[in-house]
Amino acid sequence: MSVLRAVISGLFLMAAGPLRHKVKAVDSRPHIVFILADDYGFHDVGYHGSRIRTPNLDRLAAEGVKLENYYVQPICTPTRSQLMSGRYQIHTGLQHGIIHPSQPNGLPLDSPTLADQLRGAGYSTHMVGKWHLGFYKSDYLPNNRGFDSYYGYLTGAEDYFTHFREGGLDLHDNLKPDFQEKGKYSAQLFTERAVDIIYAHNNSKRLFLYLPYQSVHAPLEVPDRYMEQYQDIKDTKRRKYAGMVSCMDEGIGNLTTALQNAGLWDNTVLVFSTDNGGQVHEGGNNWPLRGWKGSLWEGGLHGVGFVHSPLLQKKGYINKGLIHVSDWFPTLVGLARGTLNGTKPLDGFDQWDTISRNAPSPRKELLHNIDILYARNGRPVYPHTFDTSVRAAIRVGDYKLITGNPGNDSWVPPPEFESRYHGWSKRRHSHHPADNGRVQNMHIEPGQQNVWLFNITADPEERHDLSTSEPEVVKQLLQRLAYYNSTAVAPRFPKPDPKSNPKRHGGVWGPWE
Numbered sequence: 261m262s263v264l265r266a267v268i269s270g271l272f273l274m275a276a277g278p279l280r281h282k283v284k285a286v287d288s289r290p291h292i293v294f295i296l297a298d299d300y301g302f303h304d305v306g307y308h309g310s311r312i313r314t315p316n317l318d319r320l321a322a323e324g325v326k327l328e329n330y331y332v333q334p335i336c337t338p339t340r341s342q343l344m345s346g347r348y349q350i351h352t353g354l355q356h357g358i359i360h361p362s363q364p365n366g367l368p369l370d371s372p373t374l375a376d377q378l379r380g381a382g383y384s385t386h387m388v389g390k391w392h393l394g395f396y397k398s399d400y401l402p403n404n405r406g407f408d409s410y411y412g413y414l415t416g417a418e419d420y421f422t423h424f425r426e427g428g429l430d431l432h433d434n435l436k437p438d439f440q441e442k443g444k445y446s447a448q449l450f451t452e453r454a455v456d457i458i459y460a461h462n463n464s465k466r467l468f469l470y471l472p473y474q475s476v477h478a479p480l481e482v483p484d485r486y487m488e489q490y491q492d493i494k495d496t497k498r499r500k501y502a503g504m505v506s507c508m509d510e511g512i513g514n515l516t517t518a519l520q521n522a523g524l525w526d527n528t529v530l531v532f533s534t535d536n537g538g539q540v541h542e543g544g545n546n547w548p549l550r551g552w553k554g555s556l557w558e559g560g561l562h563g564v565g566f567v568h569s570p571l572l573q574k575k576g577y578i579n580k581g582l583i584h585v586s587d588w589f590p591t592l593v594g595l596a597r598g599t600l601n602g603t604k605p606l607d608g609f610d611q612w613d614t615i616s617r618n619a620p621s622p623r624k625e626l627l628h629n630i631d632i633l634y635a636r637n638g639r640p641v642y643p644h645t646f647d648t649s650v651r652a653a654i655r656v657g658d659y660k661l662i663t664g665n666p667g668n669d670s671w672v673p674p675p676e677f678e679s680r681y682h683g684w685s686k687r688r689h690s691h692h693p694a695d696n697g698r699v700q701n702m703h704i705e706p707g708q709q710n711v712w713l714f715n716i717t718a719d720p721e722e723r724h725d726l727s728t729s730e731p732e733v734v735k736q737l738l739q740r741l742a743y744y745n746s747t748a749v750a751p752r753f754p755k756p757d758p759k760s761n762p763k764r765h766g767g768v769w770g771p772w773e
Contacts, residue, residue: 287466288527289381289466289595289596289597290466290527290528290529290569290571290595291466291467291468291469291519291524291527291528291529292378292383292466292467292468292469292528292529292531292592292595292596293467293468293469293471293515293519293528293529293530293531294343294468294469294470294471294530294531294533294588294592295471295472295473295512295515295530295531295532295533296339296340296343296389296390296470296471296472296473296533296534296535297473297475297476297508297532297533297534297535297564298336298390298472298473298474298475298476298477298534298535299336299476299477299478299534299535299536299537299538299539299542299544299553300475300476300505300534300535300538300544300564301534301537301538301539301540301544301545301546301552302534302537302538302545302546302547302549302558302559302562302563302564303538303545303546303547303548303549303674304476304501304505304538304544304545304564305317305318305321305564306318307321307322307326308564310545310674311490311493311502311674311676312490312502312505312506313489313506313509314505314506314509315509315513316509316510316512316513316516317509317512317532317566320512320516320530320532320566320568321532321566321568322576323568323575323576324530324566324567324568324569324572324575324576325566325567325568325572325574325575325576325577325578325579325615325616326565326566326577326578326579327563327565327566327567327579327581327583327615328578328579328580329579329580329581329582329583329621330533330562330563330564330565330583330584331561331562331563331582331583331584331585331626331628331655332533332534332535332536332561332563332565332584332585333349333535333536333561333585333628333629334536334537334553334554334555334556334560334561334628334629334667335357335358335536335553335554336358336390336392336416336477336535336536337354337357337358337359337392337393337416338354338355338358338629339535339536339585340367340390340391340392340393340472340535341354341367341393342584342585342586342607342608343374343533343585343586343588343589344367344373344374344375344393344405344589345367345371345373345374345586345589346374346586346587346588346589346590346603346606346607346608347371347586347604347605347606347607347608348586348607348627348629348744349629350627350629350630350744350745350747350748350749351604351605351607351747351748351749352367352368352371352749352752353368353749353750353751353752354367354751354752355629355630355631355632355633355748355751356631356632356633356634356751356753357633357753358392358416359392359393359394359416360416360756361414361415361416361425361426361760361769362756362757362758362760362761363396363753363754363755363756363757363760364396364397364754364757364760364773365394365396365752365753365754366393366394366395366396366397366400367393367394367400367405368752369399369400370604371602371603371604372406372602372603373405373406374406374588374589374592374593375387375402375405375406375407375468375470376405376406376602377406377589377593377596377598377599377600377603378406378468378592378593378596378598379406379407379408379468380598380599381466381593381596381597381598381599382465382466382596383465383466383467383468383596384408384461384462384465384466384467384468385406385407385408385409385468385470386407386408386409386410386454386457386467386468386469386470387402387407387409387410387411387412387469387470387471387472388410388411388412388450388453388454388457388469388470388471389411389412389413389450389470389471389472389473389474390412390413390416390472390473390474391410391412391413391414391472392414392415392416393405395414395415395769395770395771396757396760396771396772396773397771397773398435398771400771401414401435401771403434403435407470409434409457410432410434411432411433411434411438411450411453412431412432412450412472413425413430413431413432413446413474413769414430414432414769414770415430415769416477417474417477417478417479418430418474419479419481420445420446420447420474420479420481420482421442421443421444421445421446421481422442422443423438423441423442423446425769426762427761427762427763427767428761428762428763428765428767428768428769429762429767429768429769430768430769432770437766437768437770445481445482445483445507446473446474446475447473447474447475447504447507447508447511448507448511450471450473450474450511451511451512451514451515454469454471454515454518455514455515455518457469458515458518458519458522458524459518459521459522461522461524463522463523463524466596467524468592468596471515472535473508473511475504475505475507475508476501476504476505476508476543476544477539477542478539478542480497480500480501480504480542480543481500481504482500482503482504482507483503483507486503486504486506486507486510487499487500487502487503489506490502490503492676493675493676494675495543495675495676497541497542497543498543498545498674498675498676499543500543501542501543501544502543504543512532516530525570526570527570527571528569528570529567529568529569529571529592529595530567530568530569531565531566531567531588531592532564532565532566532567532568533563533564533565533585533588534563534564534565535563536553536554536560536561536563537549537551537552537553537555537559537560537561537562537563538552538553538559539552539553539554540552540553540668540670540672545672545673545674546558546559546560546562546672547671547672547673547674547677548671548721549562549671549720549721549722550669550670550671550721550722550723551666551667551668551669551670551722552668552670552672554667554668555666555667555668555669556628556629556651556652556653556662556666556667557662557666557667557668557669557722558716558720558721558722560667561628562720563585565583567615571616572615572616573616573617574616574617574618577618579614579615579618581611581614581615581618581619581620581621581623582621582623582624582626582655583611583614583615583621583623584608584623584626586606586607586608587608587609587610587611587623588608589606589608590606590608590609590610591608591609591610591611591612591615594610594612595612607627609621609622609623610622611623624656624657625654625655625656625657625740626654626655626656627653627654627741627744628652628653628654628655629651629652629653630650630651630652630741630744630745630748631650631651631652631664631751632650632748632751633751633753634650634651634664634665635651635665636649636650636664636665637649637651637664637665637708637710638708638709638710639710641710641711642734642735642738645735645738645739645742646663646738646739646741646742646745647663648663648664648710648711648738649663649664649710650663650664651663651664651665651666652664652741652745653666654737654740654741654744655716656736656737656740658715658716658717658718659713659714659715659716659726659730659733659737660713660714660716660722661711661712661713661727661733661734661737661738661741662711662712662713662714663710663711663712663738663741664710665710666712671721711727711734712725712727713725713726713727713730713733713734713737714726757772759772759773760772
């Protein structure tokens with residue numbers, strides 16, 4: 261049995277005189293630190309062959325477990341919703357797009373969050389960074405979703421230095437706006453706040469620290485000194501992006517140093533994850549995977565992920581088990597010896613044995629998404645089953661099926677590889693280069709292809725479509741999509757509310773109902 265799951269007996273007898281003293285049990289549960297990078301490309305970590313230097317990420321991954329069959333969602337809100345709820349977005353109504361700042365929307369309140377469950381298990385829970393799970397009512401704020409403290413921003417993107425977006429400040433210290441940090445770069449600001457939490461932590465309780473960086477989402481901004489090492493990268497956006505990655509990597513190094521200095525490191529489980537694929541238009545890269553942010557190709561949803569902990573039973577290896585972002589909910593609650601009381605049925609699996617011991621993954625299939633609001637593509641191919649004009653994707657075993665309009669389908673080498681791939685076509689036949697989840701007003705020709713099948717294990721770059729040669733497999737996966745669709749709730753995607761305008765609220769983004 262894993263040392264993380266062992267319960268250390270707390271009763272010892274002492275023979276000093278007639279009295280027997282009870283000695284309090286040692287809490288063997290780990291501290292949990294979860295770092296989430298924003299729009300971070302699959303290619304853009306050093307150990308995936310990138311020109312970008314990430315020495316801290318490379319070291320942590322090499323000493324821990326690299327998750328190389330790990331999946332997130334193609335865009336921001338859905339990944340965060342599944343991390344916090346352990347449920348597919350078709351079961352929370354967030355299967356279409358992102359939550360825009362002016363939308364009265366949020367992760368439903370009818371099920372506890374990961375932070376709720378960890379706090380219920382006795383953890384001290386803290387969040388620093390990007391929320392993006394709704395804030396139109398105060399009930400949806402992080403402080404009311406299980407976090408003892410919160411510092412960060414509520415929307416999906418903003419200026420890294422001014423912390424403003426569309427005329428309003430979006431930087432919050434718990435429930436109050438913070439106007440004092442103008443000019444402070446967010447990656448450095450968030451790292452400092454997280455380090456302060458670590459040093460102030462009372463080690464009599466277990467710590468849960470959730471650090472969803474703004475980095476490396478657009479706008480492309482970074483202090484100049486981080487770009488100096490990338491003067492050989494001629495593409496301006498790519499050079500700025502590389503500097504942003506290096507700044508984030510430096511912050512993660514500072515964070516781990518703080519955990520060591522505070523005496524927490526030897527009993528910490530650290531998880532690193534991306535939220536979606538890199539945005540090629542904003543410097544990111546997913547080479548050699550197909551597609552990018554917003555697409556259902558591997559480049560949109562095959563994430564960079566690893567776990568580092570001295571408590572892993574097996575370290576320094578690559579894990580090939582199928583793992584999804586929704587799995588962190590039961591996995592981390594299990595490590596905390598918490599309960600799942602009050603939760604709705606979860607779509608995640610406890611993956612600790614898979615990660616720690618390289619045991620077989622309990623996950624055999626993975627619903628990437630079903631989005632009935634997305635623009636339909638072509639006509640249904642197979643009658644009496646799932647409508648193939650609907651945008652959807654599912655993974656069952658080695659096979660992945662995509663239907664509808666999957667988004668940009670390019671293979672894009674990073675700009676610094678140009679000499680190696682001279683003449684490579686960067687854009688093959690993209691329908692929409694960067695939708696970020698919005699409904700598209702596009703013309704779809706009748707009869708346009710809307711079914712693709714790949715053996716992802718044998719063909720991770722999705723270069724060999726098997727949909728015509730393996731029709732029975734297609735039908736089987738369409739039946740699974742039909743099953744999942746029968747369990748889906750209606751999408752939540754309300755119209756913008758003019759009452760959200762920060763000019764009505766002292767120039768600050770925040771609850772308006």
